[in-house]
Amino acid sequence: MDVQVEPMTAYDPARVRTPYKAGRLLVGPSGEPGRFDGLFVDCPFVCSDGGEYLMTYVGFDGIGYQTALSRSRDLVEWSPGEVVLPRDPDHPYRRYNAALTSVVRDNRLRSDGQVTWLDGRAVATYHAYPESGMEMGAAIIGFCASDDLRTWKDTGSPLRPRDGGAWERGGLYKSWLMRHDGLYYCFYNAKNRTYAGWREQIGYAVSPDLERWERPEPGPVVPHGGTGEFDERFASDPCVLRDGDWWVMFYFGLSFDGHARESYAVSRDLRTWRKSGEILIDVGPPGSADDTYAHKPAIVSLDGRLHHFYTAVRRCEPYHVGAHTMVERRGISMAHG
Numbered sequence: 001m002d003v004q005v006e007p008m009t010a011y012d013p014a015r016v017r018t019p020y021k022a023g024r025l026l027v028g029p030s031g032e033p034g035r036f037d038g039l040f041v042d043c044p045f046v047c048s049d050g051g052e053y054l055m056t057y058v059g060f061d062g063i064g065y066q067t068a069l070s071r072s073r074d075l076v077e078w079s080p081g082e083v084v085l086p087r088d089p090d091h092p093y094r095r096y097n098a099a100l101t102s103v104v105r106d107n108r109l110r111s112d113g114q115v116t117w118l119d120g121r122a123v124a125t126y127h128a129y130p131e132s133g134m135e136m137g138a139a140i141i142g143f144c145a146s147d148d149l150r151t152w153k154d155t156g157s158p159l160r161p162r163d164g165g166a167w168e169r170g171g172l173y174k175s176w177l178m179r180h181d182g183l184y185y186c187f188y189n190a191k192n193r194t195y196a197g198w199r200e201q202i203g204y205a206v207s208p209d210l211e212r213w214e215r216p217e218p219g220p221v222v223p224h225g226g227t228g229e230f231d232e233r234f235a236s237d238p239c240v241l242r243d244g245d246w247w248v249m250f251y252f253g254l255s256f257d258g259h260a261r262e263s264y265a266v267s268r269d270l271r272t273w274r275k276s277g278e279i280l281i282d283v284g285p286p287g288s289a290d291d292t293y294a295h296k297p298a299i300v301s302l303d304g305r306l307h308h309f310y311t312a313v314r315r316c317e318p319y320h321v322g323a324h325t326m327v328e329r330r331g332i333s334m335a336h337g
Contacts, residue, residue: 011246011266013278016109018308018335021281024289025312025331027057027070027078033322035059036066036083040330043174043237044298044309046075047105047113049149053300054115055309056100056124057081057332062324063132064096069149075300075307075334084150085126093128093140093158100126100144100152101174104184109243113300116179121145123210124152125177125186138171138194141186143210156210159186165218167201170194174237174296183208185270187249189236190220199224200234202251204270222251222265222273230255230263230279239297240270249273250280250308252295259283260295262310281310281335289314289333306337 029040037059045056053072058065059081068081085098103124104116115122123145130137143156161169168190175188184207191198201220205213222238225231231253239250247267254260262281265273281294290312298309312333318325 011243011248011276013276015243016248016250016264016306017280018306018337020337021284021290021335022076022333023284025329025333026076026309027055027081028331029059029321029329031321033324034061036061036068036086037081038062038321039324039326040328041068041081041332042311042330043099043101043296044311044332045100045102046298046300046307046309047103047115048300049115053112053302054149055298055332056084056103058099058101059083060134062322063087064129065099067098067100067126075302082150085144085152091154093130093142094126096130096132096136097128097139098126099128099174100124102176102178103149104177104179107178107180107240107242109241109248109299110301110304110306112302115149118179121147122149123155123177123179123184125175127172127175127188129171138169139173141172141175141188143177156207157213159188159205159213161190164190164203164215167192167199167220168203170198173200176238176240178240180270184210185240186213187238187240189234189238189251200236200254202235202238202249216271221271222249222275225253225275228255229253230261231275232256234260237296239299241299250297250299252297252310254295258292260293260313262294262297262308281308287314289329289331291315292328293330294333308335310334 067085170191170193202222234254293313
């Protein structure tokens, strides 16, 4: 598919720039052995409900992912995370991992991301890997619902890598679930093989009911870039919001220089996307909170200003958390306009 269709001059990039970094982790790992977030935290998703901002994020304890919920009034200070989607040894997919990554919310870019309540339920998406350890095996994407944002039950049919094209057979990653014109859209990134030297690209599926899913395009709609481009290895982790007549997809790219950076693409119809090529959030200088990766976007607005949350990773001297040796510090940071 040709993703170079709409002229970028038609969309003003100043509308999505967030140049002012917090310069620190707003949510970081606890460093407590055995705790859900003992080794690192990852994958922010930000929304609002009941007059306060909410963030779901993923914690890793050496076994697998679990998901916590935190609260804030100002998008800077966040409450301690409460696990809301834990592992479940009796679950067909979540035995080792339960990484909730988005809740259906207000689609508008310049909104507070109010949760969309559908017949009294919030609907979310998660991904889960089938084996213990750091992202081991080919992950699926599942769907769940809650009436209080704290207790979630599975709903709908999962998306599985074996049902897609060759570009996604290695497993499905972080997804973005949204509702538009009576349909659910699930954007996600996937990898072409499960282990060793894979590439990641972004595609999507559509459903009227979370049960019957169709992949409208046989290939990715945002492919990885060419040699030397910032996204030459990965184009990953879509966050899709509406800005007037445009759809904006925030995503990150990984290049062979070992760094991940945030960018965006635009679309008129959710099907055909044009990459901007602009780096919205770059890695910081050595020793900064994001000197290695600035990736995995989550966008929300406060008082008319965009706040761009992302996973920040810094290389560091080895340290120990229980039996685990850590060589990076991974947590959640933010930049604003």
